Amino acid sequence: MMLDIRGLQMSYGTEPVLENVDLEVKPGEFVSLIGPSGCGKSTLLRALMGLQKPSAGDVYLGLTRREIGLLFQDDALLPWRTARDNVALGLRIRGTAKAEARRTAMQWLDSVGLGQFGDRYPRELSGGQRKRVAIAQVLALRPKLLLMDEPFASLDAIVRHYLTEDLLDWVEKEHLTVLMVTHDLEEAVAVSDRVVLLGNGPRAHVKGRWEIDLPRPRDLLRVKEERQFAVTARALWDALSEEVRAPAARQRTETEAATP
């Protein structure tokens, strides 16, 4: 197992945000995590990264933290470093010599389609290009596991589509293991081997799992014509809707009970 979470509980104050969360990810699997906004998806990733301590439960990682790559929605590049030096930064931190790190960084920028932009500062790049730099920065460290938190949420549909496609290519080619938080259900079905639904919080836990055994490598556009895609996407939609509506429903019954 690459990643094994058992009975995880996470709290900020007194009431736990997550409770009794079980989740496992096998090597080479692409797992997507969906759930109502604010249910604790980001908190779960923070626990995996060791940025925040669980209040109960176990997190088992089948690799070292250095083998994990992270992509977040609001990934920030250093504004005072060029695209090339931003990509080289991770390598430099891990002890690669400057010239060597820069050379490698340029190769990675090239492979995300930004070979011409090595000398640009982040301010001089578009949102999509900055995201590509962030991807190059992470991939350059050759991670075995990618943790992503709504990585492309702030980008427009077309840019998002091509980024997802490129990333999927890379993941399939390198057999990376991925755990991705997303709010795009179709994207989740299209790219994943498994989709996990986290219920609404507080005390959120896993409410459902969907295996998606569409063949790989997948074509992001083609896969949407498959019958299994439509069926699963619909099932996810229904399940998520129920979770999102649940707090309102609960409140209604409570009000009804209070007024005879």
Added chain:
Amino acid sequence: MKRETLWLQLRRAGALALVLLLWEGISALGWIDPFYAPPPSAIGGAIAELFVEGDIYEHLEATFGAALLGLFLGLIGGALLGFIAALLRPVAELLEPVMAMLNAIPRVILAPLFIIWLGIGIASKVALSFILVVVLTFFAVYNGIRDVDTRLVERVKTLGGGPLVLLREVYVPSVVAWVMGSLKVAVGFAFTGAVVGEFVASSRGLGYLLAFAQSTYNAALTFALIVLVLVFVMILFGLAGVLERYLLRWKYR
């Protein structure tokens, strides 16, 4: 330079020339008393005389020396103190109220004290420049570090960076950006400190010359000295601007 900015500068220069010409004309007509407001030609003459006779140089040297040394020490001192206070809670608790108090008062009132402590030589002027600049820089750096972008900090950490890498890649560049933001104000402060210090008690410097001009009711010399200070501060502003655009090229390019 862009065409529009060039044009703007031309218009400004034109307006200034017009004002000076009017002033000269009104003086010639005898409408204003040259004892209070000598005509531009007399002020220009006074400036020329200062340079021709050559004794201005030691005064310039004294003022520049004090201002630049005070500026340098103030920037370094303020940055260091701000850095330490932002990272160590107990230091901040001690330092912040002192700095806030120094920030609230007009710091030039310390001039007489520095002269008693350090004498009428350059040291008291450096001290006054320093105290003006150090408080400004302290707050720029202290507040700057406290709202360093946490996303950058987390990013560097998740790439595996330790405290030293954080310092070099995130904190120091942020601080440089903040200090550069207040560099021009600091230059002005440094000159204020030096000139006011000289004005209070000294034997050299533009401030000393100003005190002399005032005591002899020499308005032309006073204006001449004011113009000189103005010109030199503008030149330093220009240099500060060049330095800023170089160090913050990621922002301006």
